[in-house]
Amino acid sequence: MKNQKRTTIYDIAKKLNLNASSVSRALSNNSNVSEATRKLILDTAKELNYKQNSLASNLRKGHNQTIGVIVPRINQNYFADVIAGIEEVTYQKGYNLVICQSNESSAREVKCVNTLINQHVSCIVISLSADFEDDKHLQTIKEHGIPLIQFDRVAEHLDTFKVLNDNEQASIDAVSHLIEQGYKRIALLEGPQNLNIFRQRKAGYLAALKKFNVPVLPELIKENAWTKELGAESTKELLNLAEPPDAIFASTSDFSALGVLEVATKMGLKVPEELGICGYSNEAFTEITSPSITTIDQYSVSMGKTIANLYFQEIESSEKDNNPKIVSIKPKLIVRSSTLRNKTED
Amino acid sequence: MKNQKRTTIYDIAKKLNLNASSVSRALSNNSNVSEATRKLILDTAKELNYKQNSLASNLRKGHNQTIGVIVPRINQNYFADVIAGIEEVTYQKGYNLVICQSNESSAREVKCVNTLINQHVSCIVISLSADFEDDKHLQTIKEHGIPLIQFDRVAEHLDTFKVLNDNEQASIDAVSHLIEQGYKRIALLEGPQNLNIFRQRKAGYLAALKKFNVPVLPELIKENAWTKELGAESTKELLNLAEPPDAIFASTSDFSALGVLEVATKMGLKVPEELGICGYSNEAFTEITSPSITTIDQYSVSMGKTIANLYFQEIESSEKDNNPKIVSIKPKLIVRSSTLRNKTED
DNA sequence: TTAATTTAAGCAATCGATTGCGATAAAAAT
DNA sequence: ATTTTTATCGCAATCGATTGCTTAAATTAA
Numbered sequence: 001m002k003n004q005k006r007t008t009i010y011d012i013a014k015k016l017n018l019n020a021s022s023v024s025r026a027l028s029n030n031s032n033v034s035e036a037t038r039k040l041i042l043d044t045a046k047e048l049n050y051k052q053n054s055l056a057s058n059l060r061k062g063h064n065q066t067i068g069v070i071v072p073r074i075n076q077n078y079f080a081d082v083i084a085g086i087e088e089v090t091y092q093k094g095y096n097l098v099i100c101q102s103n104e105s106s107a108r109e110v111k112c113v114n115t116l117i118n119q120h121v122s123c124i125v126i127s128l129s130a131d132f133e134d135d136k137h138l139q140t141i142k143e144h145g146i147p148l149i150q151f152d153r154v155a156e157h158l159d160t161f162k163v164l165n166d167n168e169q170a171s172i173d174a175v176s177h178l179i180e181q182g183y184k185r186i187a188l189l190e191g192p193q194n195l196n197i198f199r200q201r202k203a204g205y206l207a208a209l210k211k212f213n214v215p216v217l218p219e220l221i222k223e224n225a226w227t228k229e230l231g232a233e234s235t236k237e238l239l240n241l242a243e244p245p246d247a248i249f250a251s252t253s254d255f256s257a258l259g260v261l262e263v264a265t266k267m268g269l270k271v272p273e274e275l276g277i278c279g280y281s282n283e284a285f286t287e288i289t290s291p292s293i294t295t296i297d298q299y300s301v302s303m304g305k306t307i308a309n310l311y312f313q314e315i316e317s318s319e320k321d322n323n324p325k326i327v328s329i330k331p332k333l334i335v336r337s338s339t340l341r342n343k344t345e346d
Numbered sequence: 347m348k349n350q351k352r353t354t355i356y357d358i359a360k361k362l363n364l365n366a367s368s369v370s371r372a373l374s375n376n377s378n379v380s381e382a383t384r385k386l387i388l389d390t391a392k393e394l395n396y397k398q399n400s401l402a403s404n405l406r407k408g409h410n411q412t413i414g415v416i417v418p419r420i421n422q423n424y425f426a427d428v429i430a431g432i433e434e435v436t437y438q439k440g441y442n443l444v445i446c447q448s449n450e451s452s453a454r455e456v457k458c459v460n461t462l463i464n465q466h467v468s469c470i471v472i473s474l475s476a477d478f479e480d481d482k483h484l485q486t487i488k489e490h491g492i493p494l495i496q497f498d499r500v501a502e503h504l505d506t507f508k509v510l511n512d513n514e515q516a517s518i519d520a521v522s523h524l525i526e527q528g529y530k531r532i533a534l535l536e537g538p539q540n541l542n543i544f545r546q547r548k549a550g551y552l553a554a555l556k557k558f559n560v561p562v563l564p565e566l567i568k569e570n571a572w573t574k575e576l577g578a579e580s581t582k583e584l585l586n587l588a589e590p591p592d593a594i595f596a597s598t599s600d601f602s603a604l605g606v607l608e609v610a611t612k613m614g615l616k617v618p619e620e621l622g623i624c625g626y627s628n629e630a631f632t633e634i635t636s637p638s639i640t641t642i643d644q645y646s647v648s649m650g651k652t653i654a655n656l657y658f659q660e661i662e663s664s665e666k667d668n669n670p671k672i673v674s675i676k677p678k679l680i681v682r683s684s685t686l687r688n689k690t691e692d
Numbered sequence: 693t694t695a696a697t698t699t700a701a702g703c704a705a706t707c708g709a710t711t712g713c714g715a716t717a718a719a720a721a722t
Numbered sequence: 723a724t725t726t727t728t729a730t731c732g733c734a735a736t737c738g739a740t741t742g743c744t745t746a747a748a749t750t751a752a
Contacts, residue, residue: 006490008738019702024739032700049489054464055405056738059707064401066444074433075426075647084421087447091454096461098412099445101433108437115442118400143395144352258634285631288604301421354708365732370710378730402708405737 007048015044027052058120066096067311068116070126072104072153077283078300079127082151085304086125093312095122104130113137117144123311128153132194147315149307156196161314162326163307167197170296170331171204172211174249174278177294177333179212181342183247183276186214187238189225189260191252201251201280220245226252231259239267239275247276247339254279254286257293261338277338291337298331353394361390373398404466412442413657414462416472418450418499423629424646425473428497431650432471439658441468450476459483463490469657474499478540493661495653499541507660508672509653513543516642516677517550518557520595520624523640523679525558527688529593529622532560533584535571535606537598547597547626566591572598577605585613585621593622593685600625600632603639607684623684637683644677 009023016023018037026033026041033041058064067090071079087097098121100112106129116124117140124141127150135155141148142160151163178186188205191198202221209216219241222234231250238245250257257279261271269275271291279286282297306327314325355369362369364383372379372387379387404410413436417425433443444467448455452475462470463486470487472494481501487494488506497509524532534551537544548567555562565587568580577596584591596603603625607617615621617637625632628643652673660671 009740010738020739021703021741022701024741025701028740034700037700049486051460051463051490053405053466053738054461055401055410055466056707057740059399059401059405059709060738060740062707073430074420075423075430077421077423080421080426083445084419084447087420087445091446096465097445099429099433099443100437101430114397115400117397119442120399120401140395144397285634288631289634290636355710356708366709367711367733368731370708371731374710380730383730399708402737403710405739406708406710408737 006053007050008053009050011048012041012044012050015048016040062120063122064096064120065094066098066119066121067123067125067308068098068100068112068119068121070100070102070109070112070116070124072102072127072129074099074101078152078281078298081300082127082304082307085301085306086308087304088301089305089308089312093308102129106131106133110137113141117141117146121146123147123149123315125149125151125307125311127151128155128195130192130195147311149310151303151307153195153197159324161310161324163303163310164326164328165197165298165303165331166328167200167331168204168207170280170333171201171249171251172208173333174251174280174294174296175205175208176211177335178247178249178276178278178339179208179214181247181272181276181339183339184214185217185220185243185245186247186249186276187220187222187245189222189231189234189248189250189252189256191226192224198251205249205251225250225256225259228255228259228262231256232263233259235260235263239263239269246274247278249278251280254281254283254293254295257295257338258285258289261289261293272338272341276341282334286334286336289338294336294339295334296331297334299329303329352399353396354399355396357394358387358390358396361394362386408466409468410442410466411440412444412465412467413469413471413654414444414446414458414465414467416446416448416455416458416462416470418448418473418475420445420447424498424627424644427646428473428650428653431647431652432654433650434647435651435654435658439654448475452477452479456483459487463487463492467492469493469495469661471495471497471653471657473497474501474541476538476541493657495656497649497653499543502542505670507656507670509649509656510672510674511543511644511649511677512674513546513677514550514553516626516679517547517595517597518554519679520597520626520640520642521551521554522557523681524593524595524622524624524685525554525560527593527618527622527685529685530560531563531566531589531591531593532622533566533568533591533594535568535577535580535594535596535598535602537572538570544597551595551597571596571602574601574605574608577602578609579605581606581609585609585615592620593624595624597626600627600629600639600641603641603684604631604635607635607639618683618685618687622687628680632680632682635684640682640685641680642677643680645675649675 009020013020013023023041026038102109109129124146135158138158149161154162190202193199225231225234248260250260257277260277264271264275279293279295282295286293286295355366358369359366368379369387372384446458455475470492481504484504495507500508536548539545571577571580594606596606603623606623610617610621625639625641628641632639632641
């Protein structure tokens with residue numbers, strides 16, 4: 001069952017007393033082959049169970065119709081959705097997807113990049129790992145002439161195609177909403193500031209406070225509260241302050257917000273009356289917690305489609321060296337019970 | 347930036363007045379090259395920014411170190427987790443992953459299979475689409491000598507490697523648990539019976555009833571209740587019966603169970619006192635609904651690892667034509683509030 | 693009937709890396 | 723000093739498909 005040679009165009013050619021070039025042409029269905037021999041070739045191809053060897057074809061053509069995707073984690077809703085969106089479009093175009101996960105480690109990210117370069121992929125799509133510091137590997141991609149599309153977590157100063165969420169505006173919307181609901185002391189759970197997305201979310205938080213002339217209180221800003229556990233921990237500290245916050249914006253993730261909710265519930269605080277909670281990402285579960293959690297939807301699937309379309313429209317089609325384009329998608333604030341104490345708005 | 351030729355081993359050879367074969371040998375790091383020239387080659391390779399062309403290498407070597415994975419949906423927790431598990435192992439081995447999603451359509455599944463065969467992948471891992479009927483494409487894989495590992499949703503009669511969950515035993519456990527909690531009229535939400543997993547889950551339901559001498563009531567078995575919406579619909583019908591069930595086993599998914607819970611809550615039924623609910627899959631949200639939902643964990647990530655290990659241990663390593671192996675993983679019943687009315691057990 | 697044109701198919705190089713075999717030079721053995 | 727062995731490296735074929743160019747055959751035009 002193993003090691004059996006697969007039939008090649010030469011096998012077909014030999015059987016029909018033809019040249020391999022004719023077989024190739026008949027199979028690719030375009031050039032100068034008579035209808036009679038074409039049918040003959042197609043038939044024996046089927047008969048001999050012929051399948052094209054993409055390796056050889058791609059080597060000859062100098063490209064393989066494959067897009068490489070590197071994400072921190074495959075099994076994280078946001079990234080899985082983006083990938084699904086990319087796949088949806090690339091499949092239509094007959095392209096393939098090679099998926100790598102960096103596991104939030106930039107060392108591993110570098111290895112993934114090298115593999116994809118070796119594979120001669122047509123394009124690399126990447127969202128950076130949490131410990132991002134150095135963009136040398138991204139430079140390498142550019143040096144090899146491979147189109148590069150960064151999304152979500154990006155190296156901002158690097159001149160590449162980018163598909164982004166407007167994290168700052170989303171945060172402004174969220175915090176503004178909290179203020180409008182009458183919350184006075186709004187805490188922020190922030191993520192690692194080496195990542196653009198968390199910097200932007202913090203900036204949005206600060207901008208919104210400024211807009212409403214609300215003073216910034218450093219003791220209400222908690223670093224490193226990414227996970228549910230860390231979110232819970234930070235919440236305990238916040239709620240034990242002499243003057244605790246009356247709302248918490250978990251800008252890191254909905255998981256963090258869930259940690260907030262669980263601690264608040266455990267401590268007997270009423271949500272949203274005594275504590276407002278806002279998360280980020282619109283994970284499926286935010287809709288079914290009690291109370292349901294206000295959050296921000298990132299249109300992840302459509303973001304994936306945007307990425308793929310960007311490649312096909314801007315990069316693959318035209319040969320001219322157009323400037324890398326930046327597409328920004330505006331996320332949407334999803335208001336739910338966890339921040340709705342001003343019932344007039346509902 | 348485009349169309350620049352990448353440096354090949356010939357470029358390196360020319361620059362050093364050597365033959366390409368020496369460069370290849372130096373790069374592959376094993377054969378007869380003197381230390382001096384090896385260092386020379388390695389240095390200029392770095393200098394010229396050389397990256398191997400995997401296409402050429404794989405074509406020559408006759409295989410590409412890639413495993414193709416076909417799943418119904420990438421962004422479904424269970425499959426995303428399995429993929430993450432596979433990736434974890436394959437990454438260690440220096441293998442790549444090509445991911446395809448069939449979108450629950452077997453027509454598309456066939457196309458995916460063909461693409462992967464063309465790519466000369468080393469192995470194909472597949473979980474069948476919902477409308478599975480014909481396994482011709484799986485036969486084709488075997489005919490081409492490509493190792494095939496089916497998981498979860500499989501064509502049972504086809505002689506291939508398989509990694510399965512013991513769905514029947516899991517269902518027996520779940521239903522037995524319901525009976526032990528004193529539920530008398532247990533309804534079943536079942537999925538399409540062309541898929542082995544749903545057949546097995548139904549079989550487990552029936553077996554458990556038989557074990558406890560509980561009569562099977564056809565009006566309590568609802569077909570086609572896969573999604574949350576369909577689960578809700580079926581629940582309404584069930585609860586409007588003259589003699590409604592006192593427990594519902596949503597064997598299709600946790601989403602279906604969520605639909606059950608929402609309808610029950612809306613109709614003012616107390617869970618678990620008046621209605622017991624059990625789902626399937628241990629989706630993240632089942633832990634945080636109120637009440638939390640009893641469900642079955644499938645060890646998805648570890649299942650992915652098992653799949654990959656099966657390939658490396660059983661298939662890749664030994665050349666002998668060993669019989670396809672079947673690995674069964676026993677899922678675990680996670681008892682939560684939605685079925686716990688007999689408090690002694692907690 | 694002959695010349696011009698179109699059509700069909702073969703030839704051979706190419707993509708880039710790998711590898712068995714042979715050749716040369718240097719080192720070791722006699 | 724001569725022969726044998728070993729270490730290095732080059733040569734050339736190979737993997738399978740593609741494609742520009744050429745040739746042969748068939749068709750049309752004159």
